[in-house]
Amino acid sequence: MNLFDGYKNLDNTYDELCENGRARVEFERVTASLGNKSLEEFARCQSLAELALLNQGVTFSVYADSHGTEKIFPFCLVPRIISANDWTLLEAGITQRVKALELFIDDLYTEQRIIKDNAVPADLVLGAKHFMPQLKGLKPPGGVRIHISGIDLIRSPDGVFRVLEDNLRTPSGVSYVLENRRLSKRVIPDALDAARVHTVDHYPARLASALRSVAPTASADPCIVVLTPGPYNSAYFEHSYLARTMGLELVQAADLFVDDDSVYVRTTRGPRKVDVIYRRTDEAYLDPEVFRPDSMLGVRGLMRAYAKGTVALANAPGNGVADDKAVYPFVPDIVRYYLGEEAKLAQVPTYVCLRDDDRKYVLENLDKLVVKAVDEAGGYGMLMGPSSSAAERAEFRERIIASPRRYIAQPRVELSTCPT
Known part of the structure; x- marks a missing residue:
């Protein structure tokens, strides 16, 4: 009996490893290796991994959690694997995106050509909370502004990778990637060997x-x-x-x-x-x-x-203007303006509440949309419309009307899944 027997992916989602209960062809060796474990052995390996994380202090904090802020980083034995073909696409798309955003930020703090050419809305960009006019004319040593980027990606039900947001100020999280891989090599070495994964060390x-x-x-x-x-x-x-x-x-x-x-x-x-x-x-x-x-x-x-x-x-101070969520819908325009290319990575359709038509649609469809404050992160300042109460929607309606520049909205996207 294989551990994955009977596994079924959810409807209307893309499952990373399986399709219709069977491993995707490129991951068959991985699921075969893991599938040979009994439930008891699988559970024992999971417990050992969690104990190792606890002993090594691999934690993060959730300030709003009333049950305590310090949390052990979640770990799952079943790896999420990105195929070589997908990685090639992602690498090219992220490289293109960050290159264009680097040029965009540098332009905003120097000549502002993109504003003068009306390629992006001036009021929206220059009104961003993290645009810092006091830094105008200041060139960073080394000429680089985005040294480290954190581009959040999701895979939608159609199997397409999409950029969800850009993090260009103080991106965080890579240490957990490194620890996750190190731990995986200890507890499921056969599965990683079967996958022939690239190193992250x-x-x-x-x-x-x-x-x-x-x-x-x-x-x-x-x-x-x-x-x-x-x-x-x-x-x-x-x-x-x-x-x-x-x-x-x-x-x-x-x-x-x-x-x-x-x-x-x-x-x-x-x-x-x-x-x-x-x-x-x-x-x-x-x-x-x-x-x-x-x-x-x-x-x-x-x-x-x-x-x-x-x-x-x-990273350089002032980068936050480019990871403002109201600027996000214009990144394909930014890529086109500076690089003369079409964006290689797709995005999530986005309504900017500063625009009259967009705001009208958002206010009429709050129960269907995810509303986000443009200057918040980590889930703060967000309304999950489909699961929200009438009172929550009424509160956000007032917020949007009072400060339309501060909010954008997107359709809810079902995230991809993975056996766990």
């Missing part, structure tokens, strides 16, 4: 190389630090994990200071000049001289040093 080295490449001055050993808000941040595990695996210092704001428009880190051997800061602190808290004056998480004078070109920040 090189990620920390490649990230460190990317950070070294933007150091303002040529040096065989630039000083690079990872700036964290501290151990109470939801992604602190990732901050410490990446610092450790890259061989970099993990610092907090109190460890840094600015002198003569250069940033220094305090060490036991005395101050050392910092060349690159991989910041995991939200830009609103980076420097109380420029952003929030009450910030206890930032370094006073940091933006002066950045403007002088003595330190590089990854």
Whole structure:
């Protein structure tokens, strides 16, 4: 008996591994390897994996959860596998998308050609919460603004990968990918061998190389630090994990200071000049001289040093204008404008409530749509229309009418599934 016998994928969804109860051809060896396990053996492996995650402190925080904020990262023995053909498409599409967004952000803070040419709505772009006019004319050291991107992808019921949103400020989550793979190799090595998966172990080295490449001055050993808000941040595990695996210092704001428009880190051997800061602190808290004056998480004078070109920040402040959810529908136009190409990746149809016709449709169909605040993430500021109450819809109706620029809406998309 095979462990997957009797498994049926849900109606109106795309199942990643199976179709009509049978493994997709490219994954037959994986399901055959896992399928030889008994339910008891499968459950034992799952328990061992969860215990390993607990012992190693692989956690994240959910601040709004009344049952406690610290959570063990979810792990499933059945891997979600992306075929080589799909990966080739995704790699090309994401590369194209990030290249266009890099040009878009640089243009917005310099010449604003895309605005002058009316290729995107000026009021919508320049009215984005995370557009920072005080950074206009400021060129980042190394000339790069998007050092790390987090492009959220889903697969719709038709089997097509679609971009759900772009994360270009402080993308998070890669450490869990690395830990998941490391753990999978321990508990289901045969299945991974059968799948012949590409390694992900090189990620920390490649990230460190990317950070070294933007150091303002040529040096065989630039000083690079990872700036964290501290151990109470939801992604602190990732901050410490990446610092450790890259061989970099993990610092907090109190460890840094600015002198003569250069940033220094305090060490036991005395101050050392910092060349690159991989910041995991939200830009609103980076420097109380420029952003929030009450910030206890930032370094006073940091933006002066950045403007002088003595330190590089990854990612660059101001990137949030391009991951605004109201800008998202225009990314295909942005790709076309800067690259002269059609976007390789599909998107989810989106209604921008700032537009009169879109807003009218959204208000008339709140029970069918997913409404999102353009400047929120992680599920905050969202209405799941099909499962919402009349009171919730009434509340969101008032919110949209009061602040239409702040909301977009999308049809509900059934996400792909996987045996678990």
